[in-house]
Amino acid sequence: MTTKASGGRRITIRDVAAHAGVSTSSASLVLRGAAGVSAETRRRVEQAMTDLDYRPLAAARGMRGKTFTIGVLVSDIRNPFFGLLLDGVAERIAGTGYEPFIGPGGATAASQMRMIQAMRDRQMDGLILIGPHVAATELEAIAAEVPMVVVGRHGPAENFDTVAGDDEQGSQLIVDHLVGLGHRRISYVTHWDPESADDRRPENRREQGYVEAMRRHGLDGFVDVVREEWSHDGGLRAAAAFAARAKRPTAVHAGADVSAFGLLTGLAEAGLSTPGAISVAGYDNTATSALPRVSLTSVDQSGHEMGRLAADLLLDRIDGRRRSVHELTAPWLAVRSSTAAPED
């Protein structure tokens, strides 16, 4: 695969220096693209690297300098929205010399902290955390030691950047749309876990937007928030809860597409049609929501763009920026056939 020195040894920077007839420090300077080396030396070293098919060992570089590795923490690899984000991250990083590696963090704050530690142990140069469930103080502590960007969390923050959609606006888009169709009994299904009591998390911003929009339309009396995990199973449970009610909502704003899909399934199983009996709107505009047979009305928060932006901010931070930046992307509503005027 890679050229070997005699004896099967890996080609090292020493071999490169010897082949080019210079010192290893000069070879190192060229490798790092640093200033202070003559054009002739640079040329000879680069030629030697090509001749020998030299590849620097990231682990060894990490011992003194950088590993050129970026860690991306993801809670649920199966959430299709993360795929959009990751594509954006990979696209922005391509060609920079850095390499992104995705660490599956699991669903709990504890398991995510373990993965973050694993990334630190591997001397990664920067971290992108996608929708972490870790508490604010811990996030600040990590960010004090390594460049970091958090996606799906709002600012302010001391030591790290954030990239999030404008969640309040997103939920207002949904409520406005549903009210425009004639709905009044509109419920919101939010995410809840032990770390949820944090107003910088998207589920709470969306709740705020929902409540605010309901008030604006004079529907204070119909505000109804159901707390369930944002997952297919959580959606199923929410559907069962709605089905068991005497007075049901005519429309439900699910805080995420995965939750909406569980809702659709659960409502159908309970004999409640969509949008006939209950309109359903989701959030994320995942590929599945656009399938003609699903056709879920959903907020798009341009995950791909958020990923690019996060990678961009991280590279900036690795290059030395300290002041924190907090970006908000504008959402828009993809209207489809899972929402319609109420029957009664």
Next chain:
Amino acid sequence: MTTKASGGRRITIRDVAAHAGVSTSSASLVLRGAAGVSAETRRRVEQAMTDLDYRPLAAARGMRGKTFTIGVLVSDIRNPFFGLLLDGVAERIAGTGYEPFIGPGGATAASQMRMIQAMRDRQMDGLILIGPHVAATELEAIAAEVPMVVVGRHGPAENFDTVAGDDEQGSQLIVDHLVGLGHRRISYVTHWDPESADDRRPENRREQGYVEAMRRHGLDGFVDVVREEWSHDGGLRAAAAFAARAKRPTAVHAGADVSAFGLLTGLAEAGLSTPGAISVAGYDNTATSALPRVSLTSVDQSGHEMGRLAADLLLDRIDGRRRSVHELTAPWLAVRSSTAAPED
């Protein structure tokens, strides 16, 4: 985040040894869980590690020994089937001391080779490649240097293990099901890319199974293979091609769910209902296929189990096994409402 020695230095194995009153080599032996250290020394070193909140630096360990890092190459992070696999891998690796990191390899053999090199540069202890597009000779060359398992590829192979579903059987399940419903004009949509001419790849095994089953039912004359990328767009193109035909199939076996979803969308856009005008069956039984409004008949190849198995084989190989193992998992058909008896 982590305890620091005075001056903000990271805690090293030297600090641990000093705190325990032993040599660094003894501390290293305890860290690695190696034999040849007294119970008392072991106890004191372990106590010191706890006291100091010591975390070994994976990069430094990698310079001489292992990095305890496993690389998982994935071509398309957005393919929902990979999520199932990755969950299985993560589950099996949890608690072993190894940490899995997922590398986005991109769609081409060249970009995947670059990611594999990046994993090698980081001294990863073992590699799991999921559905790689890399040629057999290159796979063998990589596997000669690092323990490796390939998922979604059939054996035999010299230097690496494989885990695949029984693809021929899976496609036969579909054809048998469709013929049982009364179909005769059954087409198969396969994946095609520049590296596809390799009979150990799943798309070709599925094609073989399809052709064989058609022959078995005396339908040789109706064999029809459409070559399109397995993606939503590829499915759309296949749908357009079918729609343009004078004599259309009454049923289509898509080689993957993502392809089937594109097909469903494209057929609907062309005014062809499913299963009314054309029955559609997919492969992978992803979460989306089970949604009541999608309800796609699909082959399940238990991705979660395949992931676990792959991780299991890799750990075995890291522990020294050289002989290659080739596992085949049994598929089953999840029958849903996207397939029905033909109308005419």
Next chain:
DNA sequence: CTGAAAGCGCTTACAG
């Protein structure tokens, strides 16, 4: 069973 020393492949001051 334990300890002092060398070395993995880089980078970083520090002389020249």
Next chain:
DNA sequence: CTGAAAGCGCTTACAG
């Protein structure tokens, strides 16, 4: 601008 030397945090023979 270039080179010899020390060091990053571990592991690995090799003496004792």
